[in-house]
Amino acid sequence: MKAQIKSYFNRYVDFNDEEIDAIYSKLEEKTFQKKEFLLKENMICRHNYFILKGIVRLFYIDSKGHEKITLFAIDNWWVTNMESFIKETPSTQYLQAVEDITVLSLSKTTLETLYIEHPKLERLFRIIAENMLIANLRKSDLFLQMKSKERYTFFVEHLSAFAQRVPQYMIASYLEITPEYLSELRRNRH
Amino acid sequence: MKAQIKSYFNRYVDFNDEEIDAIYSKLEEKTFQKKEFLLKENMICRHNYFILKGIVRLFYIDSKGHEKITLFAIDNWWVTNMESFIKETPSTQYLQAVEDITVLSLSKTTLETLYIEHPKLERLFRIIAENMLIANLRKSDLFLQMKSKERYTFFVEHLSAFAQRVPQYMIASYLEITPEYLSELRRNRH
């Protein structure tokens, strides 16, 4: 467990063993069962989760009562509702385990004190925020340029880690396609 | 000019006058005329621009030769092609002045040295990256939930600073609507 996060931390910034230990000791390991919620609508998201194992999804319920998935996250990703976590505002979204998962939980207050004790962490999370931003910009561009069928093909080819582990209706939701239409697209493809 | 950026910097992190002076001295004031390019496709984006005055747009040319605007930026915003700037990869987009503009230009190499000399700047740009991410997530959610007409109404009501200063076909492009259809939507609204 510690090896996993140590390797992750050192990918972006050089931390020595004492720093890793100090930071790691503030992280709380937790497990959630499939379908369990890490966050529900209207709650303020007080934690950022580092996924050690498993898949989670972030979604909201639209005006027609349908779930709309805005993000999937997998092993070695940080996941939270950014807006709620950063601005401490009520979440409009749910964060839910798609499989049984193990995470390291980092609270907002702990993070703030760690930033002061370990300025390097500020750099790490600056880089993480930049990477998240780039990933989100890429996703936006993808949706801007591609039709439904192309999005599905792209997802299957480039995000197969998810494609194999989440049900099709969740893929449809993430790709902004109705499950019925995705089913039709798949049929016409072979 | 210095007052403007000083006020901006201190909104997020407390800098003293010497720090502001040291950082400010590394920023280069530049002007661009309407329609002039700050960045073109295939170039690596080596600068981050703080807009003192004016509006810029970030856009790419799609497979049919149409301009697709992905971002507008205005006074007191940082603007760059994030992916190209951070990863030092060729830009797929153009950055262009919509009006005559004045900016403060910060080069990537300068920024890297400033991070080391002034660790507080790491915090500032961590916060800026988080804010950009939140803004982008909000934009994505907007497009996910709203139909064309609603997006237009939202834009006019919430982003009137832009709505009044950019031509309608650019608004259409940003909202992912054809100019013809936007024209139709406007007609049917009153």
Next chain:
DNA sequence: ATTAAAACTTAAGGTATCTTAAGAAATAAA
């Protein structure tokens, strides 16, 4: 003031995608 260029509008026909509703298949629970 004239001309040229840029921006906006209108309308007809077409297409991608959604909605609704029902049934089939697969997976999990009893």
Next chain:
DNA sequence: TTTATTTCTTAAGATACCTTAAGTTTTAAT
């Protein structure tokens, strides 16, 4: 194994939005 639950498929009709093409209005250049 049987039943219940979840997931996936099929099909018909509806609609939001696009494409093309032409004409109008506004703004900029000569």
